[in-house]
Amino acid sequence: MPMSEHLSASQPGMPDEIFRLLRDFIYEHSGIFFSDNKKAQLENRLALRLKVNNLPDFDKYYYLLKYDQQASRELRALFDSVTTNETSFFRSPPQIQAFEEKALPEILEKRTAQGEKMLRLWSAGCSTGDEPYTLGMVIREVLGEKMSEWDVKIFASDISEKALKSARAAVYNDYTLRSVPPDIKKKYFLQEGPQFRVCDDIRMLVELQYLNFNDERRVKLMRGFDIIFCRNVLIYFDDAAKKRFVSQLYDNLNPGGYLFIGHSESLHNISRAFKLVHFPGALGYKKE
Amino acid sequence: MDRLILQTVKHLEDLPTLPSVAVEVMGLSRSPDVSIKAISACIHKDPPLAAKVLKLANSAFYRRGAHEIETLHRAILMMGLNEVVNITTSVSVLSSLGPRKSQEQGLRKKFWRHCIATGLIARRIDTRLHMSLQGREFVGGLLHDIGKIILDEYFHDQFMQAHALSLERQCPMFEAEQEILGATHMEIGHFLAQKWGLPPYIADICLHHHHPQDARFKDITSVVSIADLLAKAKELSCGGDTMSFILKDQQGWHILKKMGHPMDSIDLERITFEIEDIGEEVKEFISAISDQEAQEHAHV
Numbered sequence: 001m002p003m004s005e006h007l008s009a010s011q012p013g014m015p016d017e018i019f020r021l022l023r024d025f026i027y028e029h030s031g032i033f034f035s036d037n038k039k040a041q042l043e044n045r046l047a048l049r050l051k052v053n054n055l056p057d058f059d060k061y062y063y064l065l066k067y068d069q070q071a072s073r074e075l076r077a078l079f080d081s082v083t084t085n086e087t088s089f090f091r092s093p094p095q096i097q098a099f100e101e102k103a104l105p106e107i108l109e110k111r112t113a114q115g116e117k118m119l120r121l122w123s124a125g126c127s128t129g130d131e132p133y134t135l136g137m138v139i140r141e142v143l144g145e146k147m148s149e150w151d152v153k154i155f156a157s158d159i160s161e162k163a164l165k166s167a168r169a170a171v172y173n174d175y176t177l178r179s180v181p182p183d184i185k186k187k188y189f190l191q192e193g194p195q196f197r198v199c200d201d202i203r204m205l206v207e208l209q210y211l212n213f214n215d216e217r218r219v220k221l222m223r224g225f226d227i228i229f230c231r232n233v234l235i236y237f238d239d240a241a242k243k244r245f246v247s248q249l250y251d252n253l254n255p256g257g258y259l260f261i262g263h264s265e266s267l268h269n270i271s272r273a274f275k276l277v278h279f280p281g282a283l284g285y286k287k288e
Numbered sequence: 289m290d291r292l293i294l295q296t297v298k299h300l301e302d303l304p305t306l307p308s309v310a311v312e313v314m315g316l317s318r319s320p321d322v323s324i325k326a327i328s329a330c331i332h333k334d335p336p337l338a339a340k341v342l343k344l345a346n347s348a349f350y351r352r353g354a355h356e357i358e359t360l361h362r363a364i365l366m367m368g369l370n371e372v373v374n375i376t377t378s379v380s381v382l383s384s385l386g387p388r389k390s391q392e393q394g395l396r397k398k399f400w401r402h403c404i405a406t407g408l409i410a411r412r413i414d415t416r417l418h419m420s421l422q423g424r425e426f427v428g429g430l431l432h433d434i435g436k437i438i439l440d441e442y443f444h445d446q447f448m449q450a451h452a453l454s455l456e457r458q459c460p461m462f463e464a465e466q467e468i469l470g471a472t473h474m475e476i477g478h479f480l481a482q483k484w485g486l487p488p489y490i491a492d493i494c495l496h497h498h499h500p501q502d503a504r505f506k507d508i509t510s511v512v513s514i515a516d517l518l519a520k521a522k523e524l525s526c527g528g529d530t531m532s533f534i535l536k537d538q539q540g541w542h543i544l545k546k547m548g549h550p551m552d553s554i555d556l557e558r559i560t561f562e563i564e565d566i567g568e569e570v571k572e573f574i575s576a577i578s579d580q581e582a583q584e585h586a587h588v
Contacts, residue, residue: 027558033557033558033561033562035561035562035564035565036564036565036568037564037565037568098532102532264561266555266557266558266561267557268555268556268557268558269555272552275534275536275537276534276535276536276556276557277532277533277534278517278518278521278532278533278534278535278560279521279532280520280521280532281521281522283557283560284532286534
């Protein structure tokens with residue numbers, strides 16, 4: 001949403017030391033980290049919160065979060081404003097690359113050795129479907145002609161019926177496709193006027209369903225996954241719920257499987273069960 | 289042809305040399321009763337070196353106080369003798385091997401970026417673990433790969449072949465070097481560090497940064513080995529070896545843990561995210577050194 005990213009000239013700036021305090025506060029409460037080069041982004045996002053709370057500067061906003069009775073309510077609004085709620089195809093390229101070049105080939109090799117050519121993915125919190133379809137395209141690219149030998153299924157769940165409806169329609173605008181490599185765009189999208197529809201070959205790989213992560217019984221049933229993408233979802237949970245949910249995700253994975261969370265999200269202090277894997281430019285969590 | 293390259297390097301007559309003052313400073317610093325005055329007088333014998341050391345001491349990178357450090361004497365008082373000797377060593381090695389005209393300008397630049405990033409990350413790990421390595425971790429990180437410069441300079445074509453091979457096979461550079469050149473950048477770096485009389489810990493890091501288990505200075509070599517990997521993970525790499533890794537399974541990690549360092553309390557995710565900003569610091573460091581170079585030329 002670059003249009004809304006512009007900060008109006010009347011806004012007070014965010015001093016570096018307040019940025020660090022806010023950054024640490026947000027990290028502690030949400031696990032999302034704003035590196036120095038994201039300062040302008042954070043500043044822009046929080047400018048609106050300042051306005052809503054009728055506060056003159058970021059210092060006061062920090063004190064509100066830290067000491068005010070209303071803090072917990074503001075926290076929720078803060079998280080909403082720091083997560084973009086924006087999804088796009090091939091979002092966070094280094095993560096997709098880690099999936100494409102490292103995690104996926106590793107799983108495919110293991111499965112092949114086991115003589116069981118089955119692949120199960122879960123896009124947990126799939127929103128309008130950009131993520132599961134992206135994963136489907138990557139899998140098709142990696143498997144190439146061998147695709148027909150494999151039983152591939154990508155489960156994609158979300159709590160928003162509206163988002164799921166868009167996902168089912170699988171029609172997107174040019175902006176959502178801005179990170180899609182041209183050859184992929186040509187291969188897997190059908191242009192319909194100004195819109196682009198995901199082709200059936202990809203759509204048939206994805207099974208969309210409504211799922212509330214608080215519905216523990218149903219979440220438990222999501223079993224046997226090789227890779228789970230659960231990006232920018234955990235921010236909405238408190239620590240206890242986060243721990244429960246992440247430990248459930250661990251159980252939902254096959255041994256050797258990977259969990260990917262948001263590119264600047266952290267599970268430190270949430271789970272020790274996974275092994276943190278450093279991919280070039282991206283992190284992943286492995287169940288051993 | 290194994291060992292041949294190493295033999296060849298040993299007999300190269302035009303190998304770069306270290307400024308004599310640097311050698312002298314390192315010698316002096318090893319004596320137990322060295323005075324601040326002796327060290328600063330020694331560095332002053334090489335005015336461009338002295339200017340560079342001061343410049344670096346005043347860069348955002350090293351600067352601790354609000355006031356500018358105007359003399360070496362003051363720098364030693366403010367930063368400590370060890371840190372000033374560290375800076376002198378770094379600056380001297382960089383001026384002998386550092387960024388200069390080369391066919392592979394792009395790769396060379398990447399190389400130094402990687403080395404500086406490794407030093408910076410090593411410093412962060414030292415701080416996080418309260419190890420008090422006193423800046424040696426930075427110098428060690430900065431110089432761990434000097435063998436690669438020699439390989440690139442004197443065996444350029446084969447070194448490029450090794451680079452291509454490591455990319456193709458997704459294997460570590462040292463494996464590809466062993467296959468193509470018959471020697472590794474670690475051996476060459478170790479040889480050079482010894483020949484130059486660099487402190488033993490630097491020679492040790494050069495030789496063992498991929499296998500800190502074999503190192504004599506295990507703590508510092510482990511720190512550098514971890515920093516090296518983290519720098520690579522942020523694609524601040526110069527070889528083809530941008531492999532994925534699990535830090536907690538690395539030798540260096542186990543060694544530090546065994547030594548009693550609180551490794552489990554380290555927020556690895558956060559350290560990794562913070563490294564995103566290291567590019568800026570790297571740039572700062574490079575400009576702190578190179579601006580001075582321009583000034584130097586003006587003086588000559």
